[in-house]
Amino acid sequence: MIVLLLVIVLITIIVIKMTQKPKPRKLLKTDWEPDTVYLYQFKRPDFGPNLSPYCIKIESYLRANNIRHEIVFAVMERSSKGLIPFIELNGQEYADSEFILYEIQKTFNVKDVEDPERAGALRGLMRTFDTEVFFITYTFLSQLTKFHQVVGSSLPIPSFLFPLFVKFLKHRLGNRIKGSSVGSFSEAEKLQVLERNLTAAENVLGNRRYFGGDIFSVADAAIYGQIAASYLFPVPVPTSTFIREKCPNLERYIKDVTNTLFSDFVTVD
Numbered sequence: 001m002i003v004l005l006l007v008i009v010l011i012t013i014i015v016i017k018m019t020q021k022p023k024p025r026k027l028l029k030t031d032w033e034p035d036t037v038y039l040y041q042f043k044r045p046d047f048g049p050n051l052s053p054y055c056i057k058i059e060s061y062l063r064a065n066n067i068r069h070e071i072v073f074a075v076m077e078r079s080s081k082g083l084i085p086f087i088e089l090n091g092q093e094y095a096d097s098e099f100i101l102y103e104i105q106k107t108f109n110v111k112d113v114e115d116p117e118r119a120g121a122l123r124g125l126m127r128t129f130d131t132e133v134f135f136i137t138y139t140f141l142s143q144l145t146k147f148h149q150v151v152g153s154s155l156p157i158p159s160f161l162f163p164l165f166v167k168f169l170k171h172r173l174g175n176r177i178k179g180s181s182v183g184s185f186s187e188a189e190k191l192q193v194l195e196r197n198l199t200a201a202e203n204v205l206g207n208r209r210y211f212g213g214d215i216f217s218v219a220d221a222a223i224y225g226q227i228a229a230s231y232l233f234p235v236p237v238p239t240s241t242f243i244r245e246k247c248p249n250l251e252r253y254i255k256d257v258t259n260t261l262f263s264d265f266v267t268v269d
């Protein structure tokens with residue numbers, strides 16, 4: 001009886017926490033240093049920088065541009081928009097990776113690609129990866145048991161509640177995917193779009209070191225985040241399989257960027 005009651009209370013708390021409408025709130029870091037980025041992100045899995053492509057996006061950009069930062073692994077903390085990652089910088093909170101990188105670029109005067117034609121092409125490619133490629137990849141990742149285990153291990157969920165948690169997570173991700181731009185696509189159509197988008201990136205990269213040439217641009221952060229999250233995941237999904245089989249430039253790029261920026265805890269050969 002008591003156990004049952006406890007279970008109900010715990011589930012209720014977790015569901016409320018995860019579905020809560022975000023509200024304005026005070027800074028989490030009260031004794032902040034000027035010009036230091038406080039990055040709130042999910043706990044690191046053991047196979048890569050993060051399970052979330054958006055967390056990898058922000059962290060890779062900070063590392064590549066030598067920007068002073070501190071990482072806070074969030075458990076229940078969410079931005080005032082209800083999401084992770086978010087940052088606090090000079091006494092302000094910024095949420096959504098798009099605004100975060102814009103703010104960092106501005107504050108620290110980071111150079112990006114200057115040629116307008118190239119910059120425009122990269123902008124389009126980056127949006128494709130942050131939207132279509134993300135939702136398509138997560139359609140496949142969220143079908144894997146390993147995916148739920150990794151997400152579950154970053155949260156304080158007792159093992160007996162795990163099956164319930166998986167149901168909840170599947171339902172939540174399913175709704176997000178359905179509401180996205182690829183929501184009405186069949187699985188075959190998703191695969192088609194995915195392969196076209198990856199091939200486009202493969203060709204735009206060519207034999208350059210980065211999408212931004214010598215510069216690890218905002219577009220690099222976005223695209224690297226999306227492809228590295230699935231490439232480094234220990235179970236193959238169509239995104240990583242297609243990269244391994246058909247995109248030698250992208251594969252070389254993932255290895256180079258990972259080994260250059262994240263070798264303190266993961267290397268790929």
Ligand SMILES: *[C@@H]1O[C@H](CO)[C@@H](O)[C@H](O)[C@H]1NC(C)=O
Pocket residue numbers: 124125128132193196197200
């Ligand atoms: C990605 O695929 C979608 C759907 O086919 C397409 O609209 C978009 O232009 C593609 N993006 C790139 C950069 O090729």
